Amino acid sequence: MTEYEAVILDVDGTIVRGESLIPDVTDGLRALEQAGCSRLLFSNNPTRGTDHYAELLEPHGVAVEPELVLTSATVSAAYLGETHPDERVFVVGGDRLEAILETAGVETTADPEAAEVVLGSFDDQFSYDILSTALEALSDGVPFYGTDPDVTIPDDDGVKPGTGAILAAMEAVAGREPDAVLGKPSSVAATAAIDRLDVPPERTLVVGDRLETDVALGANAGMATAVVLSGITDRRSLESSTIEPDYVLESLGEVETLLE
Numbered sequence: 001m002t003e004y005e006a007v008i009l010d011v012d013g014t015i016v017r018g019e020s021l022i023p024d025v026t027d028g029l030r031a032l033e034q035a036g037c038s039r040l041l042f043s044n045n046p047t048r049g050t051d052h053y054a055e056l057l058e059p060h061g062v063a064v065e066p067e068l069v070l071t072s073a074t075v076s077a078a079y080l081g082e083t084h085p086d087e088r089v090f091v092v093g094g095d096r097l098e099a100i101l102e103t104a105g106v107e108t109t110a111d112p113e114a115a116e117v118v119l120g121s122f123d124d125q126f127s128y129d130i131l132s133t134a135l136e137a138l139s140d141g142v143p144f145y146g147t148d149p150d151v152t153i154p155d156d157d158g159v160k161p162g163t164g165a166i167l168a169a170m171e172a173v174a175g176r177e178p179d180a181v182l183g184k185p186s187s188v189a190a191t192a193a194i195d196r197l198d199v200p201p202e203r204t205l206v207v208g209d210r211l212e213t214d215v216a217l218g219a220n221a222g223m224a225t226a227v228v229l230s231g232i233t234d235r236r237s238l239e240s241s242t243i244e245p246d247y248v249l250e251s252l253g254e255v256e257t258l259l260e
Contacts, residue, residue, distance in 0.1 A: 002035045002259040004224065006199035008217075010184075010208030011043040011053060013154050013231020014252055021060045022230050024253025029062060031256035037205070039068060040197050044183045044213055046073045046121040046147035046163055047096045049103075068196065072148035072163075072183025073097050075192050076119065077104035079182050080145070084117050090137040092130060092166060093121030097147070112137035120170045120178065121147040122163045131169055138174040148183030150213065154231055184208075185216035194221065207252060209233050211243040219243070228252055 009015060015025050032039060041053055041064060050066040057064050073096070080089060081104050088109040091098055098108050101119075109115060115137040123130065138144060151164035171177050182188050194201060201222040208214020209231025218225035226247035227233050238248065247258055 002037065003203070004035070004037055004205045004259070005203040006038040006040065006197045006205070007032055007255075008040050008042050008193050008197070008204060008206045008208075008223070009252070010210070010214045010231075011041055012045060013209035014207060014214075014228050015041070015062075016056065017231070018155050019056065021057075021062075022251060024251050026061065028252035028255040031259055035259040037259075038197055038199060040070065040193055041068065042070045042184065042189070042193055044072045044148040044150050044163075044210075045153070046071065046076070046183070047094050049074055049096075049100050070189075070192055070196065072189070073100045073121075074104075075189055076121075076145065076147045076182045077101045077106055078192065079188055080104075080106050080117065080119070084143065087116040088114050089117045089119050090115035090134070091119050091121065092126070092134050092170065093119065093123050093147070094125075097121050115142055117143045117145070118170075119145050119147065120163065120167045122153070123166060126166055126169075131173060134170050135173045138170070138176075144170075144174070144176065144178045146178045146181040146183075148213070149181045149185075150183075150210070152232070159232070184210075184213040185220055187220070190217055190221040193217075205258065207249075207255060211237070211241050211245065215243050215245045226255065226258060 050069040054064040146167045149164045150162040152159040153162040204223045206218030207226045215225045225245045227245040230251040
């Protein structure tokens with residue numbers, strides 16, 4: 001028997017890199033299943049909803065229930081729907097994020113003068129004109145949120161700029177930080193994960209490849225944490241970081257060593 005009843009797994013850099021499964025991941029997933037751990041996938045990817053990861057992992061023989069998947073997009077949509085009902089949200093982000101927001105009942109607007117809330121996120125079409133329009137939307141001091149803090153995101157060719165880079169530009173021109181960044185490691189994200197799993201934090205293990213999001217989420221919420229070296233974090237960044245995971249694994253394939 002393991003001391004953990006549940007595990008929160010990051011996806012990009014932990015289970016997949018781009019569209020490819022990271023080697024030995026299926027061994028780790030099998031070990032968690034055999035140990036009886038409930039599993040929640042939690043990605044800071046703001047361009048995806050719950051169905052995407054089920055479709056991505058199914059060909060690899062990994063079954064994923066959509067209700068046991070969270071992304072920064074779905075967490076942001078739920079939060080805005082609850083805290084800003086019937087308010088129009090100006091979105092710096094892609095079409096997929098807007099679709100996720102609208103499916104959750106959040107009204108979006110492309111008119112900066114009509115904005116009652118501003119949400120900043122990843123946008124691969126981000127430009128000077130978009131930044132100028134965002135500044136106009138932010139000029140009246142409306143509530144300002146970000147989906148996630150990830151400055152870079154992994155892909156098949158290495159890394160590329162993420163939401164955090166875009167938020168930095170928006171912060172600079174607006175002269176203020178977001179009121180909250182809603183994905184990992186925020187308390188909003190931790191509460192969403194705990195509520196979905198219904199397992200006490202002290203009986204939950206968080207596994208991910210980012211110290212400042214995955215490990216910080218678990219540490220702040222009183223969960224055990226393991227960082228994997230299959231994504232963004234390497235041993236050099238481990239040595240220089242003030243965020244210390246409970247465990248360091250080469251990949252998710254080694255998680256069985258924590259379950260014995």
